[in-house]
Amino acid sequence: MINTKILTAILFVSFAFFSFGQVVKKDIDNAINKSQLKHPYLYFSDSDKPAIKDRIKNDKESNYIMQMLLAEANKLMAMPVSYDIPIQGKNTRAGWTDEDRDGKYGRYYNQMRGNAFTLAFVYQMTGDEKYAIKAFEFADAFCDLTTWTQRAHEFPIIYTRVWPWNVDDDQTNFSFDHYNGDSGRMMAAVYDWLYPALNKSQRDRIRGALLEKVITRVRGNYEYHWWATSYKCNWCGVCNSGLGLTALALLTEDPQLTDVVAESYNRIDNLLSNLGEDGGWQEGGGYWVYGTSTSTFFADALKRITKGKYNLFNNERLKNNPTTFPLYITMQPGSSLYFEDSGSRTLGETYFINKLATETGDKRTAYYRKEFLGEGDDPFDLIWPRPTVTPEAPENPSKHFRTIDWWIMRSEFNNPEKVTVAGKAGMNTDPHHGHLDVGQFVIQWKNQYYISEMGRMHYDEKYFDQARWEYPFASSVGHNVIFVNGEKQISAKYKDQPWDYSIGGKVLDFKTSPERDYVIMDPTNAYPKKELKNWRRHIVYEKPQIAIVLDEVKSAKGAEIEARFHTECEEENHGKYVLLKGKEGTMALIPVVATEFEIRDGKHAIQPVDGEIRFRWEPYFGTVLKAESENTIIATVILPVDDNNEAQGIANSIEHSTDKNGNYSIALKKAGKKYSFEYANTSAGLVLK
Numbered sequence: 001m002i003n004t005k006i007l008t009a010i011l012f013v014s015f016a017f018f019s020f021g022q023v024v025k026k027d028i029d030n031a032i033n034k035s036q037l038k039h040p041y042l043y044f045s046d047s048d049k050p051a052i053k054d055r056i057k058n059d060k061e062s063n064y065i066m067q068m069l070l071a072e073a074n075k076l077m078a079m080p081v082s083y084d085i086p087i088q089g090k091n092t093r094a095g096w097t098d099e100d101r102d103g104k105y106g107r108y109y110n111q112m113r114g115n116a117f118t119l120a121f122v123y124q125m126t127g128d129e130k131y132a133i134k135a136f137e138f139a140d141a142f143c144d145l146t147t148w149t150q151r152a153h154e155f156p157i158i159y160t161r162v163w164p165w166n167v168d169d170d171q172t173n174f175s176f177d178h179y180n181g182d183s184g185r186m187m188a189a190v191y192d193w194l195y196p197a198l199n200k201s202q203r204d205r206i207r208g209a210l211l212e213k214v215i216t217r218v219r220g221n222y223e224y225h226w227w228a229t230s231y232k233c234n235w236c237g238v239c240n241s242g243l244g245l246t247a248l249a250l251l252t253e254d255p256q257l258t259d260v261v262a263e264s265y266n267r268i269d270n271l272l273s274n275l276g277e278d279g280g281w282q283e284g285g286g287y288w289v290y291g292t293s294t295s296t297f298f299a300d301a302l303k304r305i306t307k308g309k310y311n312l313f314n315n316e317r318l319k320n321n322p323t324t325f326p327l328y329i330t331m332q333p334g335s336s337l338y339f340e341d342s343g344s345r346t347l348g349e350t351y352f353i354n355k356l357a358t359e360t361g362d363k364r365t366a367y368y369r370k371e372f373l374g375e376g377d378d379p380f381d382l383i384w385p386r387p388t389v390t391p392e393a394p395e396n397p398s399k400h401f402r403t404i405d406w407w408i409m410r411s412e413f414n415n416p417e418k419v420t421v422a423g424k425a426g427m428n429t430d431p432h433h434g435h436l437d438v439g440q441f442v443i444q445w446k447n448q449y450y451i452s453e454m455g456r457m458h459y460d461e462k463y464f465d466q467a468r469w470e471y472p473f474a475s476s477v478g479h480n481v482i483f484v485n486g487e488k489q490i491s492a493k494y495k496d497q498p499w500d501y502s503i504g505g506k507v508l509d510f511k512t513s514p515e516r517d518y519v520i521m522d523p524t525n526a527y528p529k530k531e532l533k534n535w536r537r538h539i540v541y542e543k544p545q546i547a548i549v550l551d552e553v554k555s556a557k558g559a560e561i562e563a564r565f566h567t568e569c570e571e572e573n574h575g576k577y578v579l580l581k582g583k584e585g586t587m588a589l590i591p592v593v594a595t596e597f598e599i600r601d602g603k604h605a606i607q608p609v610d611g612e613i614r615f616r617w618e619p620y621f622g623t624v625l626k627a628e629s630e631n632t633i634i635a636t637v638i639l640p641v642d643d644n645n646e647a648q649g650i651a652n653s654i655e656h657s658t659d660k661n662g663n664y665s666i667a668l669k670k671a672g673k674k675y676s677f678e679y680a681n682t683s684a685g686l687v688l689k
Contacts, residue, residue: 022266023310028258031306037252039195040124042188042245042301043383052382053125065381066125073122073131076115081137082108083144092151093461095612109150109179112142117186120193121379132197139190140202142183143209152461153177160465162431162495163226164233169496173224176217178235178290184214184242185297188249195252207250214246219260231270233432234283234291240264240271241298248301265302265310268295272315276403279321282426283433284342285329286456292318293352300355300384313359322356323348323365328399328408329422330372332447337422338455339406339440341433341474346372351380354387363392371414398517398541400510407510409517409541418544419640420444425521427504429492436469436489437479438505439523439537443547443638446584449568451638454478454618460608466495472604472618481523483562483622484555487531489523508536509687517541518688531559533630536685540677548666548677549636552685555627562600563634564622565589571621573599574644577651578621585640588647592635592656592666597625633658633686635666646670662686 038045044052055062086108089100099105119135122128151157158174191206198206218239222228227235244264247257271291275281281288299312313319326347329337338344350373357365366389376386393413400407405426411418423441428434443451457463457473469491472478476489492503505523512518521537534554541547553561569587572579577590578599591597604618623634635656641647653669662681667674679686 023262025259025262028261028265028306028310031309032251032258034251034255037305039252040192041305042192042249043297043304043380044124049124055385056125056382059385061375062382062385065376065378068377069118069122069379070126073119076119076138077130077134079115081112081141083141085145088151090151091157091461093157093459093610095610101612106150109142109145112138112145113183113186116142116190118379120190123197124193125382129197132194135190135194136198136202136206139187139194139206142187143205145213147175148180148183148213149175149177150179152459153179157461158464160495162464162466162468162491162493164230164432165429165493165499166229166231167226171226176214176225176239178227178238180214180217181235181239181242181294184210184246185294187214188242188245192249203253207253210246210250211254214243215250215257215260218243219257222263228267231267231274232282232430234287236271237268237291237295240267241294244268244298245301248298248305261302264298265312268298268312269315271295272312272318275317275321276325276401277317278399278401278403279317279324280401280404280406281325282340282404282430284338284340285326285336285347286338286342286345287340287433288325288342289348289352293349296352296355313356318356319360322360322362323353323368324399325401327364327368327372327394328397328401329406330368330413331420331422331444332416333372333414335447337406337408337442338453339424339437340430340435341456343456348373349378349380350374350376351378351384354381355384357387357389358384361389363390364394365389367391367393396512398512400507400512400519402507405505405507405521407507407519409512409519409539411544416445416447418445419541419547421517421539421541421547423519423521423539425505425507425523427492427501428489428526429499429501429504431468431491431493432464434491435474435479436476436491436526437481438476438489438526439481439521439535440479441537441539441549442480443587445545445587445640446582448582448584450580450582450587451480451589452566452568453480454566458608458610458613460610460613462609472606476526477564478566478604478618478620480565482532482535482537482551482553483564484532484553484559484627486560486562487527489526490528508684515543517543520687531555538679538686538688540688542675545640546670546675547638549638550664550666550679550686551632551634551636553627553632553634554630555632557627557629559627560624561627561632561634562622562624563591563636564620566618566620571601571619573601573621574647575599577647579641579644579647586643586647587638588641588650590637590647590651590654591623592637592654593623593625594633594656594658595625595628597623600624633664637666637668639670 056066086104087099088105095101116135116138119131123131247260303311353369370391397410406424408422410420468474508520510519536552538550569580569582580587607615656666664679667676678689
């Protein structure tokens with residue numbers, strides 16, 4: 001029998017990039033002069049405050065932020081602090097009881113913590129101890145919570161989760177979650193900022209809670225916490241950052257906690273080292289933000305306290321591509337590419353992007369901050385102000401993220417009149433936030449998805465179990481991929497089963513130029529390959545508005561093949577083509593095949609395991625045909641049209657053929673111009689000439 005811990009160690013080396021400059025407690029002890037630590041010191045010292053106050057006085061954005069914070073603080077001064085802790089529901093993601101549904105516990109949790117944080121910062125900026133006194137009241141109430149762990153991550157709910165990469169299947173301890181990490185990070189700042197105004201009893205109240213609810217739950221037993229070595233999961237950054245910042249904040253009373261600081265440094269360094277070679281993150285943009293931004297708080301504090309000796313901003317993967325990922329997957333201002341479980345919001349808080357630009361000097365990060373993010377509104381926008389780095393846009397707006405095999409094709413950033421095409425291959429090796437969507441693509445135009453992604457599902461109690469793969473959001477059934485006799489894609493990991501790292505697909509080629517972008521994906525190994533024997537998907541983006549999708553499918557003769565599509569638009573099926581009617585324009589989707597086909601409508605039944613969420617249908621449609629031989633070619637033309645007459649004219653103009661050598665060609669006419677696409681037949685399959 002194979003020892004699972006030995007296997008994990010082998011996979012640890014084989015499937016990730018690690019920074020091997022591991023530090024130990026002695027290194028941190030030697031780098032910090034604890035006798036000179038005087039609160040506040042985590043993010044700024046007394047000597048740093050004049051510069052912050054000067055910005056507040058002379059910089060309009062900073063002045064507005066401080067006015068807002070003062071208004072909030074003055075409101076909180078009148079707010080009564082209740083110690084009546086609401087009941088936390090037992091099935092918080094299912095909504096079966098009043099406590100599950102009412103949200104009172106979550107609001108109490110967030111308010112007590114957040115109010116203490118805001119007031120503590122305002123105290124530091126004003127010196128007025130009335131804010132410190134009130135901040136302590138909120139902090140005291142938050143410390144009175146029995147645990148800072150949320151119910152959704154305790155044993156009854158999380159135990160059945162399918163664990164991500166580098167995590168042993170045998171997981172039974174769930175005493176520390178990312179809420180603990182966030183709370184440790186925020187309450188460490190509260191402790192640091194309030195320290196000068198508190199007496200020993202008050203300090204020890206917060207200190208005791210930080211020790212009880214953060215430090216002692218993990219210190220000395222990291223091996224029992226699944227997230228501790230999950231270096232491709234956002235939890236690793238969130239949890240270790242909270243631990244490290246708590247330890248740093250307590251060094252004046254508990255100087256021995258430098259072992260925790262060393263652990264956080266090493267584990268966050270490993271997380272950052274698992275960023276893609278060009279900045280990509282398999283979990284998606286939202287979770288890139290969560291894991292990386294929370295790590296940045298620890299990175300900044302440690303850099304300050306060690307006077308730059310231990311500087312996580314020098315991690316090569318982060319330094320070389322601090323914001324390449326969020327920049328390229330920003331679809332239009334206010335939205336981002338929402339593959340996997342990531343949301344579609346703007347990626348990255350303003351202060352976080354400010355910090356990355358300042359620390360790395362990266363001009364593209366400054367460009368991202370300037371073009372896609374708005375005004376700051378957080379205390380950290382005052383601590384980490386806008387960068388002075390000169391913004392500079394990337395030369396090429398299209399990108400292939402090689403490590404995760406995501407890709408984006410566009411004519412330029414920030415122009416909704418021009419079509420953006422994006423898609424992905426990659427491995428099905430993320431059972432935590434991944435989807436079985438190899439070969440997926442989307443098309444956005446005029447700030448709307450004409451070919452869309454279903455995105456992130458409501459997080460119910462089953463979504464992270466093996467049942468995840470039955471939900472259309474995570475299953476291949478809910479994605480724009482190929483099906484042969486209904487065969488679905490499979491995961492590389494199932495509950496308590498060994499990993500199969502061969503499951504998934506890859507980008508075979510990606511080319512980009514000012515006139516045309518082109519990608520070939522091979523998703524074959526994402527399937528069991530009982531029905532679908534081989535699949536190569538080509539996508540040509542003829543700039544600025546035409547997309548040609550070419551699918552080479554190998555199957556048994558007579559098999560049913562479906563090319564499936566989802567859309568945010570109104571779908572109008574005209575038999576031989578589909579009109580996609582958006583809010584500001586219309587696109588046509590025109591299948592091109594050498595045999596009879598139908599455009600078949602369907603819909604997914606959507607019912608989360610949650611008593612509060614109502615049932616709904618999610619529509620889709622597909623080009624469906626019977627394979628006349630082992631090899632089938634399905635082309636799909638997708639482009640803007642003025643109306644149905646233009647769509648019909650373009651459909652009638654299309655010519656396509658396969659010559660005796662297997663070379664394939666397709667041509668169409670739009671607005672009096674002819675567009676031709678020639679594919680050469682090779683031993684591996686077709687390739688665009």
